[in-house]
Amino acid sequence: MWCMTPAESRLLTPQRLLMASIAVAVVTIALKTLAWVVTDSVGLLSDAMESLVNLASAVFGLVMVTIATRPADEEHPYGHHKAEYFSSGFEGILIIAAALGIIWAAGHRLFDPRPIEQVGWGLALSVLSSALNGLLAWVMFRAAKEHRSIALEADARHLVTDVWTSAGVVLGIALVHFSGWLWLDPVVAMAVAANILKEGFHLMWRSSQGLMDEAVEPEVMAAIQQTLAGFASGEGEAAIIRFDHLSTRKAGQRRFLDLHMHMPAYWSLGRAAAVRTSVEQALMSAVPGLRATIQLLPSDVEAHFDDEKDLI
Template identity: 85%
Template sequence: MSPQAIRFLTPRRLLMASVVVAIITIALKTLAWYITDSVGLLSDAMESLVNLASAVFGLVMVTIAARPADEDHPYGHHKAEYFSSGFEGILIIVAALGIVWAAGHRLFDPQPIEQVGWGLALSVGSSALNGLLAWVMFGAAREHRSIALEADAKHLVTDVWTSAGVVVGITLVHFTGWLWLDPIVAIGVALNILREGFHLMWRSSQGLMDEAVEPEIMDTVRETLAVFEHRRGETEIVRFDHITTRKAGQRRFLDMHMHMPASWTLGRAAAVRGSVEQALMSAVPGLRATIQLLPSDVEAHFDDTKDLI
């Protein structure tokens, strides 16, 4: 994705687009359900309602996450995106349970499906729209490191698979006459999106509990620090330890100790620390590094029993 596209396709703009697309797909899928009376297409339309609610909530949370740090939130508002992901997971689960309820009734009272051709055409058209938007959002989510965009994109992909399952089910009903296939497909769709809902809630909980940064980012951090580590014979001149990391929405935070000779002046030590911080933030966009300076012969201890009480 080009730099120009990245700057234009911000999380806020994409979530606004998701709201518009959700409204369009709701209209198309509701019309498809109305003309066919298929409970499978009804389940598809219900999931699109969840798409709309989650996109609106995601838009609000991304707007909050973009606020600068203030006196009450000195580390910023980046974690607001995790609330979006968790809320979307809850809505997906609620939609899945609603689909099971509707399909259960239809399973014991099968109804014929009308005007299959028009219903399938409307469903496929709305799914193509969702699939295109999801593809764009996945790329932007990687570039912006936005869990809110990723969650919405995953939900849209789930919607596409839902529609695909419904289309297959209705086609089979049309050619076989087995009316019970329609609610069975709807229940299968519900179980699939139920799994996705729990996955999103898990991702959200891990972010709120200060999960460590991704392994590939830690590899980049270690490679960057290796450039600054020096030895003179058997003695380490500059070394780093007690490296801890956490994620907060689009931000990555790193805390560590940098050991150096006690004979160095404060000005020299601070200059090296500044170079390390700049190199880390250049290697990992969005990273905020906090480095504590210590003499080479001083060790910090974090496992004191008094700190664990």
């Protein structure tokens, strides 16, 4: 599997890729609209409508990603990273709206079927636009994983949905052309809409989970636990250090960790702080972008979070 180099990671930033997505969306809208005009296919119309959603989603995603990069301030002491989840949710809403519009248009055409004209040109234009979307989605998926950007991932998923949509439309038009069954065109459009609806609800769910402070990914948690185990299972004095009450959450590209570090009560504050600094640096090296908050406690002191007074 292809991995991004550091230079590619700096070049293929979420902002630049979303700008590229806007440009590709404009081109695909033109190609698919032209394909619909020359063929009068409701399937190709549904494909063009989804590309309009691509454009709106990419523009909104670019705005949200730009906001997410703003530094923390007095009103947002933890930063603006969650802005990306609004992008994902907004894209999901637009996808669902586009799917309902496609169903409405296809329903009318189902009871009033029309012949498809200039099939060759329509298919060629649709395939060309799909190739552009597929290539961009391939790059965006890898960049989304590298940058941990849900806005980028949402746009990539939408582009993949667009590719499958176009593939279904092309197949439907080919079947109509060779079979003469005009009702296949609106039926394919409705099938496309059903697939789009599924993707829209998936994006809205992902967005809601992020806004509700979802825990970090399993692989990130594994890296955190492995790093802490290196300190807790060390030799000599390090062996008496232990960690508990780990709590994680993710906000856009940022990851947060809260935990308690227990150590001997006779240690000086300076010594304890020095060890905590070493743990923080190790955690940030293991998980780039992690922000750890470590509370120091003596070994014989336990924190209880389930007392009634703590739940008020």
